[in-house]
Amino acid sequence: MEEFELVVGLEIHAQLSTKSKAYASDSAGFGDDPNTNISVITLGHPGTLPKANAQVIDFAIKMGLATNCTIRLENQYARKNYFYADLPKGYQITQDTTPICTNGFVDVKLKDGTVSRVGITRIHMEEDAGKSIHDQDYRDTLIDLNRAGVPLIEIVSEPDIRSSEQAGAYLTELRKVLRYLEICDGNMEEGSMRCDANISVRKKGASEFGNRCEVKNLNSIRNVQRAIEYEFQRQVELVKAGEHIDQNTLNFDAATGKTSVLRSKEMANDYRYFPEPDLPPVVLTNEYIQAIERDMPALPEQLFKRFTTEYQLTPYDANVLLDQKELAQYFMELGTHCANYKLAANWIMGAVKSYLNEQAIGITEFPIPPIQIAAIIQLIESNKINNTSATQILFPALINNPTANVAELAQSLNIIINTSDEDMMAFVNEVLAKYPDKVAEYKSGKKGLLGLFMGEVMKLAKGKLDPKEANKLVVAALEK
Amino acid sequence: MRTYHSLEEVRADLLSSKTTLVSLVNYYLQRIETYQHLNVFLHVYADEAVQRAEAIDAKLKAGTAGKLAGMVISIKDMICYKDHPVSASSKILKGFKSIYSSTVVERILAEDAIIIGHVNCDEFAMGASNETSHYGNVLNFADNSLVPGGSSGGSAVSVQADLCLASLGTDTGGSIRQPAAFCGLVGLKPTYGRVSRYGIIAYASSFDQVGPVTKNVKDAALILEVIAGKDEFDATLSSKAVSNFSNLQAPKKNMRIAYITETIETEGIDPEIKAAMYNRVKALQADGHTVEPVSFPYLKYAVPTYYVLTTAEASSNLSRYDGVHFGYRSPNATDLESTYKLSRSEGFGEEVKRRIMLGTFVLSAGYYDAYYAKAQKVRRIIQEKSNEILSNYDLIILPTTPTTAFKIGEKTSDPVQMYLADIFTVQAPLAGLPAISVPETTHSNGLSIGIQVIGKRFGEQEMLDFAHYLTQNH
Numbered sequence: 001m002e003e004f005e006l007v008v009g010l011e012i013h014a015q016l017s018t019k020s021k022a023y024a025s026d027s028a029g030f031g032d033d034p035n036t037n038i039s040v041i042t043l044g045h046p047g048t049l050p051k052a053n054a055q056v057i058d059f060a061i062k063m064g065l066a067t068n069c070t071i072r073l074e075n076q077y078a079r080k081n082y083f084y085a086d087l088p089k090g091y092q093i094t095q096d097t098t099p100i101c102t103n104g105f106v107d108v109k110l111k112d113g114t115v116s117r118v119g120i121t122r123i124h125m126e127e128d129a130g131k132s133i134h135d136q137d138y139r140d141t142l143i144d145l146n147r148a149g150v151p152l153i154e155i156v157s158e159p160d161i162r163s164s165e166q167a168g169a170y171l172t173e174l175r176k177v178l179r180y181l182e183i184c185d186g187n188m189e190e191g192s193m194r195c196d197a198n199i200s201v202r203k204k205g206a207s208e209f210g211n212r213c214e215v216k217n218l219n220s221i222r223n224v225q226r227a228i229e230y231e232f233q234r235q236v237e238l239v240k241a242g243e244h245i246d247q248n249t250l251n252f253d254a255a256t257g258k259t260s261v262l263r264s265k266e267m268a269n270d271y272r273y274f275p276e277p278d279l280p281p282v283v284l285t286n287e288y289i290q291a292i293e294r295d296m297p298a299l300p301e302q303l304f305k306r307f308t309t310e311y312q313l314t315p316y317d318a319n320v321l322l323d324q325k326e327l328a329q330y331f332m333e334l335g336t337h338c339a340n341y342k343l344a345a346n347w348i349m350g351a352v353k354s355y356l357n358e359q360a361i362g363i364t365e366f367p368i369p370p371i372q373i374a375a376i377i378q379l380i381e382s383n384k385i386n387n388t389s390a391t392q393i394l395f396p397a398l399i400n401n402p403t404a405n406v407a408e409l410a411q412s413l414n415i416i417i418n419t420s421d422e423d424m425m426a427f428v429n430e431v432l433a434k435y436p437d438k439v440a441e442y443k444s445g446k447k448g449l450l451g452l453f454m455g456e457v458m459k460l461a462k463g464k465l466d467p468k469e470a471n472k473l474v475v476a477a478l479e480k
Numbered sequence: 481m482r483t484y485h486s487l488e489e490v491r492a493d494l495l496s497s498k499t500t501l502v503s504l505v506n507y508y509l510q511r512i513e514t515y516q517h518l519n520v521f522l523h524v525y526a527d528e529a530v531q532r533a534e535a536i537d538a539k540l541k542a543g544t545a546g547k548l549a550g551m552v553i554s555i556k557d558m559i560c561y562k563d564h565p566v567s568a569s570s571k572i573l574k575g576f577k578s579i580y581s582s583t584v585v586e587r588i589l590a591e592d593a594i595i596i597g598h599v600n601c602d603e604f605a606m607g608a609s610n611e612t613s614h615y616g617n618v619l620n621f622a623d624n625s626l627v628p629g630g631s632s633g634g635s636a637v638s639v640q641a642d643l644c645l646a647s648l649g650t651d652t653g654g655s656i657r658q659p660a661a662f663c664g665l666v667g668l669k670p671t672y673g674r675v676s677r678y679g680i681i682a683y684a685s686s687f688d689q690v691g692p693v694t695k696n697v698k699d700a701a702l703i704l705e706v707i708a709g710k711d712e713f714d715a716t717l718s719s720k721a722v723s724n725f726s727n728l729q730a731p732k733k734n735m736r737i738a739y740i741t742e743t744i745e746t747e748g749i750d751p752e753i754k755a756a757m758y759n760r761v762k763a764l765q766a767d768g769h770t771v772e773p774v775s776f777p778y779l780k781y782a783v784p785t786y787y788v789l790t791t792a793e794a795s796s797n798l799s800r801y802d803g804v805h806f807g808y809r810s811p812n813a814t815d816l817e818s819t820y821k822l823s824r825s826e827g828f829g830e831e832v833k834r835r836i837m838l839g840t841f842v843l844s845a846g847y848y849d850a851y852y853a854k855a856q857k858v859r860r861i862i863q864e865k866s867n868e869i870l871s872n873y874d875l876i877i878l879p880t881t882p883t884t885a886f887k888i889g890e891k892t893s894d895p896v897q898m899y900l901a902d903i904f905t906v907q908a909p910l911a912g913l914p915a916i917s918v919p920e921t922t923h924s925n926g927l928s929i930g931i932q933v934i935g936k937r938f939g940e941q942e943m944l945d946f947a948h949y950l951t952q953n954h
Binding site: 088 | 559568573578677679681716792793796802805806843852
């Protein structure tokens with residue numbers, strides 16, 4: 001096994017979250033009743049023509065810029081011809097020889113800390129087909145054309161991937177970028193992000209690639225990794241046995257974890273690409289691209305740098321916060337109200353995240369606005385409340401009443417630390433009076449008893465004392 | 481009822497109450513009935529036409545009628561009209577009703593034209609004689625043993641036989657101009673990008689244009705004025721302003737006109753057509769214009785280039801007729817594959833299948849560069865060279881056809897002979913230029929001879945002014 005090397009390239013289809021379709025004004029929304037978003041253009045009725053949605057180009061440019069691609073200025077559309085029941089026109093509008101983005105890359109981090117670069121060959125724009133539903137009727141295949149014409153970008157990587165871990169990291173990173181750009185929801189289960197893997201093996205050190213197989217129907221990152229692992233095994237065994245690897249298109253069965261032949265190379269379609277005569281080439285200017293670049297949100301990689309330098313977070317904390325754009329945004333907003341970034345990060349990763357997990361909700365549904373969390377942190381920092389009462393008493397109370405004045409709420413919950421020396425001395429004196437023997441022991445040198453006195457004082461004060469201040473007073477009283 | 485030769489005549493009689501639009505529509509309906517054997521109309525919208533005529537008569541009285549009030553029009557069976565059948569004269573769309581209207585239909589209706597029916601044409605506009613229609617061929621009204629030309633043969637004969645005043649046809653390689661020439665009419669193909677293709681059944685998307693067939697240049701100009709101009713549903717449309725084309729002016733003195741030597745000095749051109757061309761050249765020179773021969777050696781490549789590119793586009797455009805979503809589905813189909821194969825084999829006619837196969841072939845892996853890519857290059861050269869001529873001259877004149885209308889069945893057994901009928905008409909659509917055919921003279925065989933004028937890109941006004949002048953100066 002060790003003498004072989006895995007070679008993988010991924011083709012990712014990302015459904016763009018535009019309001020309307022790529023070439024028609026029908027809604028591109030997901031989950032509507034079947035065949036409701038179908039104008040004559042979507043249906044491909046005689047005489048209809050495509051009507052290009054400009055947002056598709058903007059989204060594609062964003063993805064290209066985010067993945068370090070060169071953006072093509074003159075973009076031509078092409079037709080890809082094939083017959084299928086869910087393709088009403090008998091062709092798909094796509095790009096062939098002039099993809100809008102070329103020659104990019106993404107750097108991905110592996111568990112062992114190494115960073116590896118995956119090249120991006122091209123990103124092009126195209127339209128989705130409808131959906132064929134084979135399992136809802138015992139006899140017929142049903143067709144839902146709501147998805148027909150929904151815009152996609154196809155992101156084609158170089159064959160730079162050498163392990164299933166790297167494939168997973170690449171997919172995770174791309175998905176994160178798509179979500180940060182808000183151009184695709186990245187949901188693989190619902191099919192808004194789909195992945196085909198081109199997998200081959202070769203002897204380590206070989207310069208030529210082996211015959212590759214294209215595996216389709218991979219509906220999760222985990223399944224992409226499983227398919228890669230399975231194929232690596234299978235192909236290495238074939239090569240070792242001196243057998244030939246057929247250049248087939250394979251289907252991955254998630255239940256068995258195995259691949260099977262979908263179609264052979266001989267059965268491959270001749271798509272007869274040619275320039276789409278119904279759409280003139282779209283000519284972009286550098287100014288246009290620059291304007292889009294200026295409007296782009298900060299990307300995970302840039303934010304990582306900011307979080308670890310400006311905010312002084314650990315790389316681990318930064319990654320946890322950056323995993324979801326909305327969480328990172330919540331954190332950044334919190335950061336504008338609170339300069340103790342470490343404490344802010346701890347609050348989000350601690351109390352906030354555990355609440356979200358308990359309730360199985362996302363940060364966007366979290367009721368407390370960042371400014372209120374900042375107010376809690378402020379109370380802690382100024383020693384008005386302690387951490388325990390903040391998380392266990394104040395935080396739950398605030399969830400039930402998210403707009404309350406935080407300081408007043410703490411007051412009414414009776415958790416404000418009593419900082420007046422007089423009040424504190426009353427507690428200290430009460431405890432010392434309660435344990436005269438122990439006081440004597442302490443005075444004779446058993447300094448370890450300080451913990452006992454402190455515990456009793458805090459208990460008596462129900463946590464409303466600042467422990468540091470209390471400590472000082474107890475020591476002072478004992479040393480008297 | 482008298483025979484009207486222009487909208488102006490119709491309007492004059494309507495305004496002076498010599499007639500009503502209702503009686504004019506009834507007159508046309510009567511003639512459509514009488515001349516059924518010409519096989520022009522596939523569908524006649526009699527009740528609708530009469531109802532609209534009543535409404536427009538009222539508008540005329542009130543002085544609120546649109547530009548095309550009084551114009552009774554037929555539309556080619558390639559043009560979608562909401563809730564009306566449209567079939568491209570093909571079995572594969574038999575019984576299909578469009579659920580939306582083409583932009584051109586919306587525009588002519590908005591100006592109070594009356595659509596009297598859908599007319600026959602070659603199947604999917606593929607033909608030069610109207611003999612490929614699933615519904616049978618159309619007869620030339622001048623001589624019933626002759627073809628009317630094609631593909632807009634029904635459009636031409638509907639006007640020629642006075643079954644309506646004008647018709648909307650489509651022109652891909654000559655489909656408006658050639659039948660107009662064969663039937664003694666005016667046929668106009670606008671600049672590519674001038675008229676919306678939305679709602680026009682596609683044959684070859686980078687060539688197709690809608691245009692009028694009329695009895696005179698002014699009516700053609702008026703219809704163009706109504707149907708031309710920007711449409712958000714056709715991305716290939718120019719946003720160039722549309723002028724009042726029908727406000728025809730006398731052409732300037734000393735025009736610079738080019739005639740293409742290869743079109744006149746060619747084998748197979750009827751000697752009388754050749755003579756007519758030279759007579760016209762002399763007459764124009766005598767009228768003070770500069771008329772000079774130019775060479776266009778690319779002419780021999782025009783027809784093959786045209787057929788490679790149009791069939792390629794057609795093979796893709798016609799993929800949607802697959803028996804799955806609409807149109808004809810073979811009753812013998814048992815699964816998806818046989819639905820495709822049988823529906824398409826049974827639904828399309830011979831000529832359409834020939835072109836789909838040709839187009840599929842020229843786009844196939846391994847042949848693409850030799851055919852499609854090369855033809856694209858030749859098209860670009862034809863475009864450049866045509867524009868070069870038009871940078872030195874105001875207009876180009878050439879015959880519309882090498883012969884007058886030919887016999888029914890004469891060329892059906894030899895597709896290449898049929899394709900060569902387009903020899904003079906494919907240059908303009910290859911170059912995307914506007915062109916018009918107007919009646920020039922009458923052949924000794926009694927049939928009309930057409931002359932063609934090619935204008936500059938979006939130079940319709942100058943072309944129409946000149947074409948009008950030609951018809952006024954025989």
